[in-house]
Amino acid sequence: MSEYVAGMRDLIGHRMMLLPAVSAIxxxxxxxxxxxxxxxxxxWSTIGGAIDPDESPLAAVAREVAEELGVxxxxxxxxxxxxxxxxxxxxxxGDGSAFVTIAYLVRLDGRPAVRSAAxxxxxxxxxxxxxxxxTP
Numbered sequence: 795m796s797e798y799v800a801g802m803r804d805l806i807g808h809r810m811m812l813l814p815a816v817s818a819i820x821x822x823x824x825x826x827x828x829x830x831x832x833x834x835x836x837x838w839s840t841i842g843g844a845i846d847p848d849e850s851p852l853a854a855v856a857r858e859v860a861e862e863l864g865v866x867x868x869x870x871x872x873x874x875x876x877x878x879x880x881x882x883x884x885x886x887x888g889d890g891s892a893f894v895t896i897a898y899l900v901r902l903d904g905r906p907a908v909r910s911a912a913x914x915x916x917x918x919x920x921x922x923x924x925x926x927x928x929t930p
Contacts, residue, residue, distance in 0.1 A: 796844060796846050798846060798847050799811075799844060800820075800832075801812070802850075803889060808887075808888040808889050809890060809920075810882070810889060810890035810891065810892055811824065811828065811890065811891055811892070812878060812882040812888070812891075812892050812893075812894065813844045813845075813855075813891050813892070813893050813894075814844065814845045814851075814893075814894055814895075814896075815843060815844050815845060815893045815894065815895040815896070816841060816842050816843070816851050816854045816855040816858060816860050816895065816897075816898065817840045817841070817842035817860060817895050817897045817898070818840060818841040818855050818870075818894050818895055818898055818900045819840055819869070819873065819899050819900065820840075820841065820859070820863075820900050821897065821901075822859030822900055822914060826913055826915055827840075827914070828840075828841065828902075828906065828912055828913070828914055828915075828916040829841075829912065829913055830862055830863075830911070831911035831912065831913075832910045834885065834886055835885075835886065837877055838913070839898075841858055841862050841863060841912075842855065842858050842895065842909055843858045843860055843861075843900070851872075851887075851896045851898075851901050852870060855870060855900065856870070856899045857868070858919040859900065859902070859906075861878060863902070863907065865902050865903060865904045865905065865906050865907060866902070866903040866904065867900045867901065867902060867903060868900075868902065868903040868909045869900065869901045869903075870899070870900045870902045871900075872897070872898055872901045873898060873899050874896075874897055875893070875894060875895065875897075876895050876897060877892070877893065877894035877895065881894070881895060882885060896903040899902070900918075
């Protein structure tokens with residue numbers, strides 16, 4: 795959690811907070827999409843997170859990819875911006891968040907040095923025994 799979000803949480807507690815965010819849709823040459831496993835929730839999702847104050851969305855997606863995968867991005871193309879009721883979340887600690895997320899199609903500039911569980915998945919296949927799961 796960034797210092798900004800932590801400071802806001804000190805003021806508002808667990809109430810719903812609107813957060814601008816980014817999401818990296820990394821696709822490899824075989825058309826597989828890279829997902830990461832969130833330690834807090836146990837759910838698979840795209841790589842991404844909140845945009846820090848004074849940070850551009852492009853810089854935020856590059857930072858999130860570097861933090862979560864240990865690799866840079868070679869290119870990024872904005873796909874769209876998403877929000878609404880389906881983009882609300884309640885964290886295990888009770889914090890409420892509503893995200894407005896800018897999604898980018900990214901090409902990684904190397905092989906991920908995964909710091910947490912991640913998997914390359916074939917579209918519509920789900921995570922199965924034949925998924926290429928990467929672990930630290």
